[in-house]
Amino acid sequence: MKSGVPAGIVAALGLTQIIGYGTLYYSFSILAPAMARDLGLTVEQVFGVFSASLLVGGLSAPLVGGWMDRFGAATIMTFGSAVSALALLLCAWSPSTAVFAIAIVLLEVASSMVQYQAAFAALVEIRPKAASRSITYLTLIGGFASTIFWPIAASLGEFLSWREIYIAYALLNLLVCLPLHRWIMRSRTPAAIESSGLNRDDHRRASRTGKAARHASCLVGLCLTGVHTFRDTDAYGPMLGAIGFGAAAVMIGSLFGPSQVLSRLINMTFGANLLPPMLAALSATLIVASVVVLGLSGTWLPGAVVFAICLGLGSGVNSIAQGSLPLWLFGSVGYGAITGRMAAARLAAGAMAPFVFSVLMERFGTDVALLANACLGAVGMGAFLAVALAAKRRPDALTL
Known part of the structure; x- marks a missing residue:
């Protein structure tokens, strides 16, 4: 990506998008039946909670977008990785339906901080003039999230409970996504910002x-x-x-x-x-x-x-x-x-x-x-x- 966003940053964001979408979104439909049995709910009720969380996530998106403009998208993504891990752990621990619902809502808020909306903003901050092309590369990588995490969730479900899977997912966000987002945040020096095209x-x-x-x-x-x-x-x-x-x-x-x-x-x-x-x-x-x-x-x-x-x-x-x-x-x-x-x-x-x-x-x-x-x-x-x-x-x- 000559004169565009550095390939290393696009690759790092691509990996975090695969993990972010895989752990926070795509795996839910695979694990929902196990969640329902464990919590004494119907599958429809579990998906109802998920739909409500999407609505709350939508309401929070403008606020999160404003934070990106103010503090930088990579900074918000770094914080969002920690929130994602916390929400997954809370979901895994949830002793009641009420706590489970709160955790799922928090997951969706965290999603708006780490998924495409935030990743696109990070690319725009780094190289506005080349961001459109970089977005194409990023979505190409991120498109493998469902292909990778649907079978992973199904395979893990054979010998782990959904709670244990969510603990593993929390560790992925904490140990892989958070360091990568922090690296991207720290790589944005004042000189890089000045040359990024905000003229x-x-x-x-x-x-x-x-x-x-x-x-x-x-x-x-x-x-x-x-x-x-x-x-x-x-x-x-x-x-x-x-x-x-x-x-x-x-x-x-x-x-x-x-x-x-x-x-x-x-x-x-x-x-x-x-x-x-x-x-x-x-x-x-x-x-x-x-x-x-x-x-x-x-x-x-x-x-x-x-x-x-x-x-x-x-x-x-x-x-x-x-x-x-x-x-x-x-x-x-x-x-x-x-x-x-x-x-x-x-x-x-x-x-x-x-x-x-x-x-x-x-x-x-x-x-x-x-x-x-x-x-x-x-x-x-x-x-x-x-x-x-x-x-x-x-x-x-x-x-x-």
Whole structure:
């Protein structure tokens, strides 16, 4: 990454993203049944607690983003690694449902301090002019989190309790992620900050779009939120079973992770000249196409395979757009606060998506649920294109 973010920093962040997403997010669905049995709850109640934690995490995201702008993203990530370890230990110890719920909420708050929102902000701080490319590399590495941690959680579950697994996960965050985040924090010398690209043009752009950013970032956040609701594989799992795929649903779902990585690899190789708004629109298009294919193909297995691949491709591209689009629209100044507001909208909708999706399926059928998702994605596509055209015409057009 010549003239970009040092490769060592991108690699270190990539490793912490794999551990962060693997221990704080992806393993939960594997361990949830064991948690439910241990705590005397139903699996639905355990996922209900998780959905509530997503909502709280969304509410905390703007505050965390402001801290990143004030203290530095790497500093917040270092502190967040300690909070992650503490939350995992609290969850492992939890003697009651109330303590368990508090621990899960704390886990989600910690996630906003160590996952993509924070990692993207760290890259922007180090090299604003090269951050978009570095974000692509980072998401390529981070895309292996589910591929690595789903089987790890399943294998460990055969001879360890979920509490013991969470203790091991806490040690990973404490002994691997925290030192790496601290190293990144200490590597940002005053000279590196001065040469990172925060020049007069960035400050003029920030001043010019300061008020517009507060409005336009909400719109972009809602667009990303609309796409995010499609990407909830926990919602699509029951749907594939309801359609009639049975055990094949697991095989279909296994295509999602590799497709995510493939889309990021393709973008890294061929997408250097593709503007972030077009990247976001492409993501929405792929996800809408996946839903349409599934709705039309019914129980035809090749159609479900195309669905999983398109969904994974769109999701992979969307992760890149989440980091590069606000940087393209608003510049690097105040990046943490802007992405925090976007994350708040995205996570709030993500918390509601599985519930709304399941209600639509139960009351109106799978076809109506798919149609509703397709319409929402189409709105997201149009909004992405509208933002791109507004920004291209004149900066003041962002004031909505």
